[in-house]
Amino acid sequence: MKKEVVILIAEDDEAHIVLIQRNLKRAGIANEQVLFKDGKAVLDFMYRRGERQRLPDTAYLLLLDIKMPEVNGVEVLRQLKADPGLKKMPVIIVTTTDDPREVDRCHELGCSSYVTKPVDYEQFVEAIRRLGLYLLVVEVPKVDGDK
Amino acid sequence: MKPDVSQPLRSIAVLATAALGVALISIGLLYNVSVHQQGLRLLGMVREQARIIEAMAAHEMQRPAGDTSRAVQDDAFVAVMSQLRAAQNKLAGLGQTGELYVARREGDSIVYLLAHRGQSLVHPARMVFGGESGEPMYRALTGRSGAGILRDYRGAKVLAAYEPVKVFGLGMVAALDLSEVRAPFLKADLIVLVATLVFTIVGGLLLLVVSAPARRRLRENSEFTRRILAASPDCIEVLDLEGRLLFISDAGRQLLEIDDPQTVLNTSWPDFWQGSDHEAALRAIAAAKAGGSGMLEGFCPSRKGTPRWWNVVIQPMAGSDGKPERLLATSRDITERKRTEEEKERLAREVERRKVELEQLIYAASHDLRTPMVGVQGFVGELRRSLKDLLAELSRPDLPPEFRQRMTELTGAEIPESLKFIDAGVKRMNGLITGLLRLSRLGRAEFQAELLDMNRVVGEVVRSLEFAAREAGAKVEVSDLPAALGDRMQMGQAFSNLVENAFKYRSPDREPVIRITGRRDGGMAVYTVEDNGIGIAPEQQQRVFIPFFRADGRTDGGEGLGLTIVSRIVERLGGRVWVESEPGKGSRFYVALPTG
Numbered sequence: 051m052k053k054e055v056v057i058l059i060a061e062d063d064e065a066h067i068v069l070i071q072r073n074l075k076r077a078g079i080a081n082e083q084v085l086f087k088d089g090k091a092v093l094d095f096m097y098r099r100g101e102r103q104r105l106p107d108t109a110y111l112l113l114l115d116i117k118m119p120e121v122n123g124v125e126v127l128r129q130l131k132a133d134p135g136l137k138k139m140p141v142i143i144v145t146t147t148d149d150p151r152e153v154d155r156c157h158e159l160g161c162s163s164y165v166t167k168p169v170d171y172e173q174f175v176e177a178i179r180r181l182g183l184y185l186l187v188v189e190v191p192k193v194d195g196d197k
Numbered sequence: 198m199k200p201d202v203s204q205p206l207r208s209i210a211v212l213a214t215a216a217l218g219v220a221l222i223s224i225g226l227l228y229n230v231s232v233h234q235q236g237l238r239l240l241g242m243v244r245e246q247a248r249i250i251e252a253m254a255a256h257e258m259q260r261p262a263g264d265t266s267r268a269v270q271d272d273a274f275v276a277v278m279s280q281l282r283a284a285q286n287k288l289a290g291l292g293q294t295g296e297l298y299v300a301r302r303e304g305d306s307i308v309y310l311l312a313h314r315g316q317s318l319v320h321p322a323r324m325v326f327g328g329e330s331g332e333p334m335y336r337a338l339t340g341r342s343g344a345g346i347l348r349d350y351r352g353a354k355v356l357a358a359y360e361p362v363k364v365f366g367l368g369m370v371a372a373l374d375l376s377e378v379r380a381p382f383l384k385a386d387l388i389v390l391v392a393t394l395v396f397t398i399v400g401g402l403l404l405l406v407v408s409a410p411a412r413r414r415l416r417e418n419s420e421f422t423r424r425i426l427a428a429s430p431d432c433i434e435v436l437d438l439e440g441r442l443l444f445i446s447d448a449g450r451q452l453l454e455i456d457d458p459q460t461v462l463n464t465s466w467p468d469f470w471q472g473s474d475h476e477a478a479l480r481a482i483a484a485a486k487a488g489g490s491g492m493l494e495g496f497c498p499s500r501k502g503t504p505r506w507w508n509v510v511i512q513p514m515a516g517s518d519g520k521p522e523r524l525l526a527t528s529r530d531i532t533e534r535k536r537t538e539e540e541k542e543r544l545a546r547e548v549e550r551r552k553v554e555l556e557q558l559i560y561a562a563s564h565d566l567r568t569p570m571v572g573v574q575g576f577v578g579e580l581r582r583s584l585k586d587l588l589a590e591l592s593r594p595d596l597p598p599e600f601r602q603r604m605t606e607l608t609g610a611e612i613p614e615s616l617k618f619i620d621a622g623v624k625r626m627n628g629l630i631t632g633l634l635r636l637s638r639l640g641r642a643e644f645q646a647e648l649l650d651m652n653r654v655v656g657e658v659v660r661s662l663e664f665a666a667r668e669a670g671a672k673v674e675v676s677d678l679p680a681a682l683g684d685r686m687q688m689g690q691a692f693s694n695l696v697e698n699a700f701k702y703r704s705p706d707r708e709p710v711i712r713i714t715g716r717r718d719g720g721m722a723v724y725t726v727e728d729n730g731i732g733i734a735p736e737q738q739q740r741v742f743i744p745f746f747r748a749d750g751r752t753d754g755g756e757g758l759g760l761t762i763v764s765r766i767v768e769r770l771g772g773r774v775w776v777e778s779e780p781g782k783g784s785r786f787y788v789a790l791p792t793g
Contacts, residue, residue, distance in 0.1 A: 065572030072579065117568065146567040149638070167571045 056108055058095070060086040060123065061115040061144070066167070070113065070144070089121030093129060096136055114161075116145040116152070124155065131160040202412065206401050213397040220389040228382040232356060235378060236344035239295075239358035243371040244342070246284060246297065247360045250277050254364040274365055278310065294374035301366050302338045307331055309350070310367070333357035337368030346375060432507075432528040434466065435514070438521065440482050442466045452530055454499040466526070469497050478509075485511040485524050494531070506535040559637040563630045570630065574623050577616060584612055625756075629745070632758035636744070639765050644684045646770060648793055651678035651724070654685060655713055658692045662700075669700040671709035678715035681722040681790035687766045692726070694759040695786050699728035702748070702784070721772070721789045732780040741776060763788075 057074070061067050067085060074083075084102070086092045092112070094100030104110065112130075116123035123143060131137045140162040147153075148166045156164055257273035285297055300309040332347040337359035344358035349372055357372035426433055432449030436442055441463055445455070455461055467478040474495030481491025491511040498504050509528045516522030591604050652675070659666075659673050666673055673696065696711060703709035707729060715724040733741060733748055740746050742764045745757040767774045771791045778784035 063568055063572065065575065066568075069572070069575040069579070146571055147564075167567075167575075 054081055056082045056084060056110050058084050058110055058112045060092045060112065060118060062087050062118045088119045089123060089126040092126050093121060096130065110139055112139060112141045113144050114141050116143060116147055127156060127159045127161055202405060205404055209397060209400050213393050217393045221386060224382055224385050232378060235373065236356055236358060239371040239373065240344040243358045243360040243369050247362045247369050250281065251363050253277050253280055292373055292377050294377045297371045299367050299369050300334050307334055307338065333359045333370040333372060334368050337361050337370055434526040436466050436524040436526055438486060440466050454501040454503060470495050481511045482524065485513045486521055488513055488521060505530055506532045556637045559633055563633040563637065566630045570627055577619055577623065580616055584608055628756040632756035636758055636762060644687060644769060646682050646684060648680050649683050649685060649688060650680055651715060654688050655692055658689050658696060662693065662696055665697065665700055669703055669709055671700055671703065671711060673711045676714045678724060679717050679722040682793045683770050683790055691763045691766045694763050695726040698759055699726065699730060702730040704729060704731050720792060722792050724788045726786045729783040732782055732784050733778040734780050738776055738778055
């Protein structure tokens, strides 16, 4: 169903959040954003456990950093992809780690794509840009279990 | 008397004494028999003479027919006496002290009528009738006949036979000094005694002489054994088949600090050991009993509590039937070795722990540095963008000229320059962090050593570096390479680093040519990466492997960790890496790896 996708950004470093946001803006992506400072907050939102809760009838896209307090990104990814109702939500890992083992693990767990925050600013921008196009073009499947 | 000799000598002495006893008893018995026989002989003699006298007297008194006057009787008497005298001289069988004499009683005395030892007829002695001496004659004169050992008229003991003579009231005695009777037997006794003594002594001497070599050998053997036991610093023990301690060497007593061996002899040896050592001790004993040898390494402190570690070997000692009769346990004190081993293990663990700690530190630090790095770089980019926007604003025509000029200086020259330097610094930091991360990852990574086809590995490396080779204008030649034991990925990384280095340090004067060759040398495969670049100065050749070292002080294109990583990888696989170089000509990097 075509409703505006809400972009969830799970990132604990303020500088990185601003960078992501600026680049989203430059790429022309003005979708609503919800920010999370740690993995637990993301899970509480998805499982409707905390103050903020995901809404029914809404499509979400998650930009997930790995290094986060409380619950790290890999664990969040694992839990989300293990849940039959939530596993269809696209998750894009955005992180500094380029350790091939970490990359493999995230792909195994089912992330949609993996973006390393690289040294080069241009590449970073390009990656976000591609993300932006992806967001606009693709029909994001609705999260199951909602009417 | 040496203990090895006194035993048989005592036996000889006992035997000799027994033989002597038997001989003496035999002689005694013979003596009795002889006395008896001699007595009978003397009696026979005396009786014979008595009858002769009686017959003679009867004959003499019959001569004048019917003349029974006193004169006839006296004549008869004289005739008888002279006959007796003649007989006395001629009588044989009386030996040296033997005598035959006649006497008659006159009132209370005995009157001897024949000359005999000690007596003369001119002054005949008179003896008291019935006194203590002259017993034989007394008996004869009292009508008894017989023989026996009695005291004669001198008071000396004699063997005497006595017989009353029916005429003239005489008594006759034939006697032999008992001493003469005894003499031969005493002589026999003496001979036997001396002979026994002589034979005992000779036998003893013979025994000593004959057994001397055997005894000397025995002494030498036991001396030899004793010396061996004493010379060994090990604790040597002898056990019976049940595991009871029969013997412990001096060295053993010292090591175990046992003051009184009696406290440990006959105790159960396996009980010296605790816990699993006890089981091992029982197993070792069983193995030795079965004819093999048992071994155990265990802990048993001395009696005073000093800790000691032992290496024990138990072997059977065969008896005369060839089957194990006793067990020999040799225990070596390995406390020092055990301590050293434990210390070594402890140090190794400590080193490993520190290494892990360090690597974790490097990893954590470099990892944590990444995050702010990204922020800084990101915002440098942001600044540039903002600058671009600013420049765009400044191109508006309605701005005052000095203002525009000043702004252009700032935005066109000063600010971009600042940004450029920040960028450069950040790039450098990033490079260092990346290098550190890679280095620390090496320690955490699992190495999978397998036999590698190095032609494949190096081939892939060269292929992946095609672009870089083209950029450097370099040619890479690879010869046939021997296989080696290594981790595929790490080996690829190492050779990649070496080749990239060759690109980096190429000479500007000629086309860079890089040759990769390999050969076998002993148990290793030695590979050479040779280039014709600018080479390395001699004093720097050793330092190229140090982390962050840059030859000729370059600051671009890397962090100086490439060779460090190569050496780490190679050393972890059990190999070696070294360099030979000529400044201005080129360098040769050698990598030696085990071939398994």
